[in-house]
Amino acid sequence: MDVEEKARLVIEKDVRPALQGHGGDIEMVGYDKDSSILTVRLKGACGGCPFAAETLRSQVEAVLREEIPEIEKVVRVQ
Numbered sequence: 252m253d254v255e256e257k258a259r260l261v262i263e264k265d266v267r268p269a270l271q272g273h274g275g276d277i278e279m280v281g282y283d284k285d286s287s288i289l290t291v292r293l294k295g296a297c298g299g300c301p302f303a304a305e306t307l308r309s310q311v312e313a314v315l316r317e318e319i320p321e322i323e324k325v326v327r328v329q
Contacts, residue, residue: 254321255282258289261318266311270297277311280328287323289315303327 252260262279270277275297280290291311293303300306304327312325 254284254289254319255279257319258282258315258322261315262291265314265318269310270295270306273297275300282322287321289322289325290328291325292328 259279262277267277270293274295276294277297278292278294280292282289291307292298293300293307297303297306307325307327312322315325316322
């Protein structure tokens, strides 16, 4: 299983339910193998939340990097 497939599974299993519990959601946009950056889109309540950057860093990125060490960083696109 490649990094992108693993990331989709972790998002579905661990990240998405937590965000949906707060009225938000997340969509994986893609993974760049060269830079090891995973790109996501925050939606719902998370999309416009002033704390979205903190949620991305402390929850989304932390969970994904713990499960998939190949991911160096998670960035958000609009």
